[in-house]
Amino acid sequence: FLARAQAGPLARLKQQLDRPVRVLEVGPGTGAVTRRIVRLLDPGDTFDLVEINQEFADLLVRQFTDNPAFARLSDSANVHAVPLQEFVSESPYDVIISGLPMNNFSSELVEELFDAYFRLLAPEGTLSYFEYMYMRPMRKMVSGREDRGRVNRIASIMTNHRRQRRLRTSWVFVNLPPAWVQHLSGTVTG
Numbered sequence: 001f002l003a004r005a006q007a008g009p010l011a012r013l014k015q016q017l018d019r020p021v022r023v024l025e026v027g028p029g030t031g032a033v034t035r036r037i038v039r040l041l042d043p044g045d046t047f048d049l050v051e052i053n054q055e056f057a058d059l060l061v062r063q064f065t066d067n068p069a070f071a072r073l074s075d076s077a078n079v080h081a082v083p084l085q086e087f088v089s090e091s092p093y094d095v096i097i098s099g100l101p102m103n104n105f106s107s108e109l110v111e112e113l114f115d116a117y118f119r120l121l122a123p124e125g126t127l128s129y130f131e132y133m134y135m136r137p138m139r140k141m142v143s144g145r146e147d148r149g150r151v152n153r154i155a156s157i158m159t160n161h162r163r164q165r166r167l168r169t170s171w172v173f174v175n176l177p178p179a180w181v182q183h184l185s186g187t188v189t190g
Contacts, residue, residue, distance in 0.1 A: 002130060003036035005170040005181040009126040010040050010095045017094075020044040024093040024120060026084050026113075027100040029056050031063060037097065038070055047077040050087050057081035084116045092122035092186070098129040107153035114161055118186065125186040126167060131158075133171075133178045164188045 013021055023041065028034045028049050041047055051057040060079045063070040070077070080087055084100075096117055102110050117127050143151065165184040172179045 002172050002175045002179055002181070003033040005172050005179075006033055006097050006099075006128045006130060007036045007040060008170060008181075009128055009167075009183055010037065010097070013094055013126075014040055014042075020046065021095065022046040022091060022093045022122075023048070024089070024096045025049045026096060026098040026117075027051065028060060029053075029099060031060055033097060033099055034060065034063075035069070038073060041073055041076075043072055043076060045073070045076055047073055048087075048089065048093075049077070049079045050084050051079060051081060052083050054081050085112050087116070087120070089120055092125065093120055094122055094125050096121050096125065096127045098127065100129070102129070102131065102154060102158065103151065105154070107150055107157060110154050110157050114157065121186040123186045127165075127184045127186070128181055129184075130172075130179045130181045133180055158182075164190055166190070 010021070010023060020042070023037060023045065025034060025037060025047070028051050034049065037047065049057075049060055051060060057079050064074045064077050064079070065071060098113075098117070100113060102113070105113070121127055161184060162182060165186075165188055167183045167185050167189070170181040170183070172181060
């Protein structure tokens with residue numbers, strides 16, 4: 001259900017556009033959301049995956065050679081084992097889908113990641129990322145002062161981006177734990 005919500009903008013875009021789409025997945029891990037994305041893409045579409053963990057990146061590369069559902073995209077899919085901040089693309093993306101656990105990072109890294117998202121996203125594009133419902137407030141209740149400060153800074157960064165760019169929020173109650181999927185515009189809207 002979470003993968004469907006994250007890939008929702010891609011599914012809608014595929015119905016609307018009469019051209020190949022450019023998709024970037026950030027932090028695909030072992031490929032749970034990737035499997036949903038692969039079902040939506042056609043061989044002419046561009047699919048880049050940025051995964052910093054080399055073992056996960058190698059697993060994904062093998063998927064594009066060994067798994068028939070993935071292999072049909074092998075000519076247009078590329079796995080990049082680099083930090084997102086260092087990733088460079090020839091053209092902006094129509095859709096960016098992120099599986100990164102922002103609440104686990106420093107506020108400085110979260111800001112760098114959002115800067116990279118919007119550097120790589122087309123002005124008319126959509127960024128989709130998830131966050132577990134009420135995780136930051138719960139984390140603040142059980143954390144020490146330093147971690148509460150970090151979580152508050154992350155909340156501020158993410159709230160500012162949502163206020164400026166939110167297109168919609170998908171609520172995924174059937175996920176464990178329940179999650180929100182935030183869909184942000186490549187252009188400031190508010």
